[in-house]
Amino acid sequence: MLIEQDKMENLADAMVAAEVKGRSPWVDARKRFFNNKAAVAGLIVLICVGLFAFLGGYFAKFSNDEIDFMVIGQVAQLGGPSISSGHYFGTDDLGRDMFARVVQGTQISLMVGVVGAAIAVIAGTLYGATAGYVGGRIDNIMMRIVDILMAIPYMFVLILLLVIFGRSISMLFIGIGLLSWLEMSRIVRGQTLTLKNKEFIEAAQATGVSSFKIITRHIVPNLLGVVAVYATLLVPLMILTESFISFLGLGVQEPLTSWGALISEGAGTMQYGTLWQLVFPLFFFVITLFGFYFVGDGLRDALDPKDR
Amino acid sequence: MLNYIIKRLAIAVPTILVLIVFSFLLMHAAPGGPFTAERAVPPEILANLEAKYGLDQPLYMQIWTYIKNVVFHFDFGPSFTYKDRTVNEIIAQGFPITLTYGSVAFVFAVIVGVSLGVTAAIFHNSWLDYLAVGISIGAQVLPNFVMAPILVLIFTLWLGWLPGGGWENGEVKFLIMPVIALSTSFMASIARIMRSSMLEVMNANHIRTARAKGLPTRQIIFRHALKPAMLPVVSYLGPAFVSMITGSVVIDMFFSTGGIGLFFVNAALNRDYSVMMGITILIGVLTILFNLVVDIIYAWIDPKIRY
Numbered sequence: 104m105l106i107e108q109d110k111m112e113n114l115a116d117a118m119v120a121a122e123v124k125g126r127s128p129w130v131d132a133r134k135r136f137f138n139n140k141a142a143v144a145g146l147i148v149l150i151c152v153g154l155f156a157f158l159g160g161y162f163a164k165f166s167n168d169e170i171d172f173m174v175i176g177q178v179a180q181l182g183g184p185s186i187s188s189g190h191y192f193g194t195d196d197l198g199r200d201m202f203a204r205v206v207q208g209t210q211i212s213l214m215v216g217v218v219g220a221a222i223a224v225i226a227g228t229l230y231g232a233t234a235g236y237v238g239g240r241i242d243n244i245m246m247r248i249v250d251i252l253m254a255i256p257y258m259f260v261l262i263l264l265l266v267i268f269g270r271s272i273s274m275l276f277i278g279i280g281l282l283s284w285l286e287m288s289r290i291v292r293g294q295t296l297t298l299k300n301k302e303f304i305e306a307a308q309a310t311g312v313s314s315f316k317i318i319t320r321h322i323v324p325n326l327l328g329v330v331a332v333y334a335t336l337l338v339p340l341m342i343l344t345e346s347f348i349s350f351l352g353l354g355v356q357e358p359l360t361s362w363g364a365l366i367s368e369g370a371g372t373m374q375y376g377t378l379w380q381l382v383f384p385l386f387f388f389v390i391t392l393f394g395f396y397f398v399g400d401g402l403r404d405a406l407d408p409k410d411r
Numbered sequence: 412m413l414n415y416i417i418k419r420l421a422i423a424v425p426t427i428l429v430l431i432v433f434s435f436l437l438m439h440a441a442p443g444g445p446f447t448a449e450r451a452v453p454p455e456i457l458a459n460l461e462a463k464y465g466l467d468q469p470l471y472m473q474i475w476t477y478i479k480n481v482v483f484h485f486d487f488g489p490s491f492t493y494k495d496r497t498v499n500e501i502i503a504q505g506f507p508i509t510l511t512y513g514s515v516a517f518v519f520a521v522i523v524g525v526s527l528g529v530t531a532a533i534f535h536n537s538w539l540d541y542l543a544v545g546i547s548i549g550a551q552v553l554p555n556f557v558m559a560p561i562l563v564l565i566f567t568l569w570l571g572w573l574p575g576g577g578w579e580n581g582e583v584k585f586l587i588m589p590v591i592a593l594s595t596s597f598m599a600s601i602a603r604i605m606r607s608s609m610l611e612v613m614n615a616n617h618i619r620t621a622r623a624k625g626l627p628t629r630q631i632i633f634r635h636a637l638k639p640a641m642l643p644v645v646s647y648l649g650p651a652f653v654s655m656i657t658g659s660v661v662i663d664m665f666f667s668t669g670g671i672g673l674f675f676v677n678a679a680l681n682r683d684y685s686v687m688m689g690i691t692i693l694i695g696v697l698t699i700l701f702n703l704v705v706d707i708i709y710a711w712i713d714p715k716i717r718y
Contacts, residue, residue, distance in 0.1 A: 251426045254699045258657040259675070259691040260434070266679045266687065267437055343554055347657075350556040351664060351676050363556070370560035370665070374568055381560060392552040 135405040142401020148394035156209040164189035165200035167207045168358045174198050184379050193379035196372050205383050211361040212342050219341035222280025224334045227287025232318050235295025249285050257282040279344050294326050328406045335399035339392045362388040423699045430695040435474050438684040487689030492681045498689035501674050509659050509670035512589045520594035528605025550599030555658040558592040559665040576667040589662045597651045604643050612640040645709050649702040656694055
C-alpha cells in the first residue's frame, strides 16, 4: 500500500510540475509544425538543397570554369551525365562541368533569396513599425508613399536600375531587396497598430523610454511571428525574381551563374539533345520553391492557431 | 461612386508623375551618356548632338520638357540606339502583339482558374478537389520562364505539333504556347484563391437559407455563391495583371513573338534609356489604370464598401 501511495504522490508532483511549466505558444507552434507532414518534407528538402550548396563543391571533380576539351564539340554525344567521366550532371555546351555549375548556381540563387528577403524584411519592418507607432499625419504620408511605390511596375524599374548601375551581383541583391519591402511594411504597420495600445507599451511610455527604443525593443520582437512567416514566403519570391532577370540575361553574369541563367542556357541548347543542361537546374529550382512554400505554409498554420 | 473615382484618379496622377520623374532621374544618374561609344566623338560634335536631343539644358527643364511631351503629345522622344525610329514607333509596333496574347492569356487564366476553383470547392474532398489542388500547387512553382522551355520541349521538339516561336499575325497555333506559358501560374493562384473563398461562402448563412428553401444547387452556386466568392479573386487581378505584363518579357524573348518585351530587353542590353523609360512609363500608367478599374469593379460588387 505504501508503494502505491508513493506512486500517486509522484504522479501528483509530476502533474503539478507539468502545469507549472505550462505550454508556451512557441512549444505549441513547434509541435503543430512538426505534425504537418508537408512542412516537414519541405524542411528536409531545403536542408538537403542547403547541404548540396555547401558541400557539393567537395564532390565535384572539375571546377566550374574548367573546360573539358575531351567533350567540346561533341557535347551531345560525350557530355552526358555519367559517373565514370566525373561529370555527374554532364557538361554544358562549352564543356564545363554541370555539377560544379549547378552547385554554384544553387549557392548564388539561395544567397540572393536569403539576402534579398533579409533586406526586404528589415526595411519593411522598421518602416511599417515606425509608421504604425507614430501614427497620425506621418503615418498617412508614409503609407501614401508605399501606395505610390506599389503601383510602379517594379521588375521594369529593377532592370532599369541594373542597367544604369551595372549588372553586378550586389546591385541585384540591393535592388531586389529594396523593391520588395512594400508589402512587408503594410503587414507590419497593421500589426503595430493593434500592438501600440497594449499596456506594456503604455508602461514603457510612462517610464520615459524613447520612441525609437520602444519600436526596436518592444514592438519589433512582438512582430516576429508574422515577420518569420512572411520572410519564409518571401525567399522563393526573391529566387523567382532573380531567376527571371537572369533568364533574360540581365542578372548574374558569367563566370558566375544562377538557376535562372542555367535554365536559360539549358533552354537554349535543348534542341541539340543536351537535355541534362535543362533538367538538373530545373529540378533544384522546382524542389526548392516547393520546399519554401510548404515550410512557409506550415509556419503560418503553426503560428496562427485560430486559422485551422 | 463618382466621388470615389475622382478620389482614386487624384492618387493616380501624382503616382504617374513620380514614376516619370523617378525614371528620368535614374536615367540622368547613369554613368556615361547615350553618345559615349567605343569611338570617341569630337567635343564639338558631342555638343551638337546634345543640343539636338536637348541634353545641354538644366535638369529641371529636361524633366519638364519630357513630361510635357509625354503628357500632352504622347511623345516619348527618339530612341538613343536606332537613329531612324522613335520610341512611339517601337511601342506602336510591339504593343498590339503584347496586348493580343496578354489579354487572351489573362481571360484564359481567369476563366480556367475560376472554374477550377469552383469545381474543387463544390466537390470538396473528392478526387476532383485533390486534382485541382494538386494542379494549383504544382503550377505555383512553374513560372513562365520554366513553362516556356518545357512546352517547347514537349510540343515542338518531341511531338512536333506546334511551331517553337514566331507570331504570323497572331495565328492560333502561334498563340497557344505563349498563352499557356504566360497564364499557368496565375491560373493556379486564381484557382487556389477561388477554392478557399468559395468554401467559405458555401458555409455562409445565406447559402444555408437558400438550401433550406430548396433552391436547386445550380441556382445557389451561380446566383448566390459566385458573386461574393469572386471578391478575393477580383482584388488579385491587379497584381496578376502587373506580373503578366512582366512575364510577357520572357514570352517575347523565348517565343520571338515580337512584343514590347523584346524591345525592352534589347534596350536594356544596349543602354537605350529612352526606350526603357518609355516602356516603363507606359506599363506603369497601364498598371495604375487597371488597378483603378479593379477597385471600381470591387466597389461595385461588394455592397459593404462605402466611398
